[in-house]
Amino acid sequence: MTEADTTPGSQSALRQANERRVVDVLRRDGTRTQAELARATGLSAASVSNIVRGLRAAGTVAVRDTSSNGRRARAVSLLRPPGTVVAVDFAPGHVRVALGDSAGTMLSRESIAYDAAADAERAVRRAAWLAETLLLAARIDLGTVSSVVASVPAPLDPDTGEVGEISGLPRWTGFRPAQALEERLGVPVRVENDANLAVLAERESGAAQGADHIIHLVLGEGVGAGVVVSGELFRGAGGTAGEVGHIGLDPRGQVCRCGNRGCLETFVGSSYLLGMLPPHAGPLHGPGPVGVADLVDAALAGDPGCRRIIDEAGTALGQGAAIMANLFNPDRVVVGGELARADALLMVPMRRAMEMGALGSALRRLTLARSALGDQAILRGALRTAARLAG
Numbered sequence: 001m002t003e004a005d006t007t008p009g010s011q012s013a014l015r016q017a018n019e020r021r022v023v024d025v026l027r028r029d030g031t032r033t034q035a036e037l038a039r040a041t042g043l044s045a046a047s048v049s050n051i052v053r054g055l056r057a058a059g060t061v062a063v064r065d066t067s068s069n070g071r072r073a074r075a076v077s078l079l080r081p082p083g084t085v086v087a088v089d090f091a092p093g094h095v096r097v098a099l100g101d102s103a104g105t106m107l108s109r110e111s112i113a114y115d116a117a118a119d120a121e122r123a124v125r126r127a128a129w130l131a132e133t134l135l136l137a138a139r140i141d142l143g144t145v146s147s148v149v150a151s152v153p154a155p156l157d158p159d160t161g162e163v164g165e166i167s168g169l170p171r172w173t174g175f176r177p178a179q180a181l182e183e184r185l186g187v188p189v190r191v192e193n194d195a196n197l198a199v200l201a202e203r204e205s206g207a208a209q210g211a212d213h214i215i216h217l218v219l220g221e222g223v224g225a226g227v228v229v230s231g232e233l234f235r236g237a238g239g240t241a242g243e244v245g246h247i248g249l250d251p252r253g254q255v256c257r258c259g260n261r262g263c264l265e266t267f268v269g270s271s272y273l274l275g276m277l278p279p280h281a282g283p284l285h286g287p288g289p290v291g292v293a294d295l296v297d298a299a300l301a302g303d304p305g306c307r308r309i310i311d312e313a314g315t316a317l318g319q320g321a322a323i324m325a326n327l328f329n330p331d332r333v334v335v336g337g338e339l340a341r342a343d344a345l346l347m348v349p350m351r352r353a354m355e356m357g358a359l360g361s362a363l364r365r366l367t368l369a370r371s372a373l374g375d376q377a378i379l380r381g382a383l384r385t386a387a388r389l390a391g
């Protein structure tokens with residue numbers, strides 16, 4: 001999908017704006033006659049009639065004959081209850097948007113390849129454009145959207161909504177994405193950490209169903225964790241709970257971007273893994289830059305170097321997870337992200353390292369599982385959260 005395809009021209013943009021004025025009046029005042037709508041919006045009777053015809057065809061309004069002051073009139077009522085929710089996912093490689101109904105069930109979604117990390121303001125503009133495009137395609141007026149939840153791979157200050165320092169979006173530090181999106185869309189926006197949204201989705205309909213004490217590890221450029229304790233999301237005092245990528249594993253290891261050495265991230269983060277590739281790794285010599293997906297494919301195809309890299313990542317992940325297990329005594333540990341696709345190549349050494357590093361009693365009730373929702377988890381979690389906020 002390209003931006004130019006669906007950018008509304010001035011005619012359709014004007015029509016959208018007029019439709020919105022009509023829907024706004026119906027939301028605020030309830031059922032109105034066409035004459036009343038014309039008075040309330042300042043549009044001509046012919047324009048209102050035209051707009052109502054379009055809204056009726058789209059299933060947004062119902063029209064019935066009635067009388068007003070003894071004259072025949074047409075009464076217009078809003079049919080689709082205001083309650084559409086929107087999810088936005090910002091990541092270093094993409095901006096994604098999904099629409100959901102008032103229960104948070106996904107209606108449609110779209111993704112654009114875009115480096116959200118490069119520029120926060122521009123990423124917000126892209127996301128707003130993508131949301132408006134999806135709404136336009138679904139013939140849903142922005143005025144009927146009740147709530148928006150956006151995801152960032154970063155810790156967020158619970159008081160100010162500012163993006164924290166060490167994150168997957170380093171240039172967003174101090175930026176307030178909720179405020180910026182709200183100014184663009186005119187709808188209440190809540191921003192949440194990506195792993196927090198993913199763990200909510202996995203608990204509701206994925207690999208963490210039935211569990212009350214969950215650690216969901218999200219592997220990417222860094223390692224994030226969504227932590228659920230006694231059925232509740234655990235954010236910590238300043239919103240940085242779950243930044244497990246900076247658990248120190250080796251004081252003589254590589255220097256991490258946080259300033260410490262040998263953090264978990266330096267063993268499993270995408271860039272570190274790709275940096276370990278041998279110079280002549282056969283199966284990886286395709287066109288375009290090599291990514292973790294290629295590493296996993298090559299390992300699954302039997303490449304010994306790639307297998308070794310993933311095996312060691314699994315061991316480090318297990319050492320980190322063992323520390324978390326001793327702390328939280330979870331009943332479910334879920335592993336998500338591209339690397340999780342390596343399945344047993346990652347999970348077997350991970351389990352072994354957990355058994356070596358954690359108390360037996362900390363693991364007794366624990367199930368280790370791969371994410372069931374994959375890259376859908378964040379958007380699904382965001383839609384459900386938006387629906388709850390609206391409800």
Ligand SMILES: [Zn+2]
Pocket residue numbers: 245246256257258259260263265
């Ligand atoms: Zn670190």
